[in-house]
Amino acid sequence: MHWQSFSEFISMGGYGFYVWGSFGVTFLAMGLELWLVNKRRQRISQAVKQEAI
Amino acid sequence: METNTGTNRPRINWLKYASPKTFYPLAGKLIPWCAVSAAVLIAYGLYIGLLVAPTDFQQGEGYRIIFVHVPAAWFSMFLYLLMAMYAGLGLVLNARLSYMMATAIAPTGAMFTLIALVTGSLWGKPMWGAWWVWDARLTSELILLFLYIGYFSLQAAIDDKNRADKASAVLALVGAINVPIIYFSVKWWNTLHQGASVSLTQAPAMAAIMLKGMLIMAVGFWLYSIAVILMRVRCEILERDSKTAMIRQD
Amino acid sequence: MKARHKRFGLIAVGLILLVIATVLITKSFRSNLVFFFSPTQVEKGEAPKTGSFRIGGLVENGSLKRMPDGLHVQFKVTDTAKSIPVQYKGILPDLFKEGKGVVAEGKLNENGLFEASQVLAKHDENYMPPEAAAAIEAANAAKTKESVK
Numbered sequence: 469m470h471w472q473s474f475s476e477f478i479s480m481g482g483y484g485f486y487v488w489g490s491f492g493v494t495f496l497a498m499g500l501e502l503w504l505v506n507k508r509r510q511r512i513s514q515a516v517k518q519e520a521i
Numbered sequence: 522m523e524t525n526t527g528t529n530r531p532r533i534n535w536l537k538y539a540s541p542k543t544f545y546p547l548a549g550k551l552i553p554w555c556a557v558s559a560a561v562l563i564a565y566g567l568y569i570g571l572l573v574a575p576t577d578f579q580q581g582e583g584y585r586i587i588f589v590h591v592p593a594a595w596f597s598m599f600l601y602l603l604m605a606m607y608a609g610l611g612l613v614l615n616a617r618l619s620y621m622m623a624t625a626i627a628p629t630g631a632m633f634t635l636i637a638l639v640t641g642s643l644w645g646k647p648m649w650g651a652w653w654v655w656d657a658r659l660t661s662e663l664i665l666l667f668l669y670i671g672y673f674s675l676q677a678a679i680d681d682k683n684r685a686d687k688a689s690a691v692l693a694l695v696g697a698i699n700v701p702i703i704y705f706s707v708k709w710w711n712t713l714h715q716g717a718s719v720s721l722t723q724a725p726a727m728a729a730i731m732l733k734g735m736l737i738m739a740v741g742f743w744l745y746s747i748a749v750i751l752m753r754v755r756c757e758i759l760e761r762d763s764k765t766a767m768i769r770q771d
Numbered sequence: 772m773k774a775r776h777k778r779f780g781l782i783a784v785g786l787i788l789l790v791i792a793t794v795l796i797t798k799s800f801r802s803n804l805v806f807f808f809s810p811t812q813v814e815k816g817e818a819p820k821t822g823s824f825r826i827g828g829l830v831e832n833g834s835l836k837r838m839p840d841g842l843h844v845q846f847k848v849t850d851t852a853k854s855i856p857v858q859y860k861g862i863l864p865d866l867f868k869e870g871k872g873v874v875a876e877g878k879l880n881e882n883g884l885f886e887a888s889q890v891l892a893k894h895d896e897n898y899m900p901p902e903a904a905a906a907i908e909a910a911n912a913a914k915t916k917e918s919v920k
Contacts, residue, residue, distance in 0.1 A: 470575060477571075481582035486647050490640040491571075494589040497632050498745065505752045512759045578904035579866060579894055587898065613779045649891045650864030656806040694786065711806045711827060713874055718896040728899040
């Protein structure tokens with residue numbers, strides 16, 4: 469383990485905003501993409517069910 | 522008795538998987554495997570990148586942005602080439618599944634391009650002293666984002682699916698020339714962006730543990746891409762083909 | 772089958788033409804895509820005479836001075852062959868250091884002083900822990916000692 473304390477980990481040697489910002493943006497975008505694809509799939513299967521009835 | 526074995530040998534019909542109908546359930550089986558291994562590898566990559574990897578001698582802790590920036594930039598380019606390849610295959614073979622794959626790849630590629638640009642900006646501000654500069658690397662990566670956007674807006678603009686596929690495929694192929702330009706921009710021109718730390722021809726200019734974290738993250742991003750692209754291509758198949766038949770098969 | 776071959780041929784020809792066109796375009800644009808000029812290029816008069824442009828190189832060792840007014844800094848940008856004095860007022864980026872890469876944007880005044888409006892740090896592609904960097908430096912120092920002997 470590289471870090472001595474939790475606050476050290478959060479501050480990232482003063483680059484906290486940039487480092488956490490980058491990781492945040494990346495995983496937020498990926499999460500959003502998954503959510504959107506999943507919503508699209510649900511919408512289609514809903515439409516298919518209605519078609520079947 | 523068979524004497525002429527050449528003609529009667531049982532043949533596997535490889536083209537079977539090129540039909541949307543058979544590809545749909547196959548993709549469905551692949552998705553959970555890719556998704557789970559992507560989650561595991563990304564978690565492991567984050568563990569190495571944020572907790573294990575040491576400080577950098579130049580950039581201190583700020584260099585840790587590399588663990589998301591470089592894999593995202595790699596896949597922004599790689600997914601474009603893959604999209605262009607499927608689009609080209611679609612034009613040559615007139616195969617519908619190829620077009621659907623190209624369509625399904627575009628949003629993920631565009632997302633990684635955006636991630637590469639934003640994380641690069643967040644990295645450039647503290648290290649270089651600017652959020653953005655118009656050097657050849659950054660400009661060509663921005664053009665890549667415009668190409669992706671152009672690709673799916675062209676598809677949306679043409680009502681006839683068949684014609685939309687063909688027109689956007691041509692755009693995808695033409696734009697593919699931008700990918701080697703992005704990659705070699707740091708060699709061909711004076712840029713603010715530094716050269717490649719990892720390449721096929723040279724020993725990596727990174728400490729082993731940093732490199733390990735970055736490569737694991739990259740494999741994780743690759744598996745994530747496969748999973749989300751297969752999910753999207755299934756939607757694409759359902760929307761374009763007779764819907765009920767597919768779902769009953771699943 | 773025939774139509775397929777024809778289509779393939781057309782696409783192949785189109786792609787080849789496109790590659791040729793791009794190579795020509797990039798060749799002719801090469802000079803315009805230059806992000807910065809080296810001090811040698813500036814000396815030779817290759818940089819624009821009027822308006823602002825960028826110079827790039829290394830911050831010459833021992834050349835960084837804070838001006839008495841406490842606002843301006845002066846340093847020299849060198850490409851090891853030629854060097855240009857630069858004056859700048861503002862915050863220097865974290866990676867700005869003597870002996871490291873730098874790109875400055877501004878204008879050359881009549882005294883040959885480059886008045887920078889923006890200073891950017893250019894770093895290299897090496898990533899390693901500080902201990903490893905120190906070890907490499909020590910090894911290099913030993914090597915130069917050896918060669919002096």
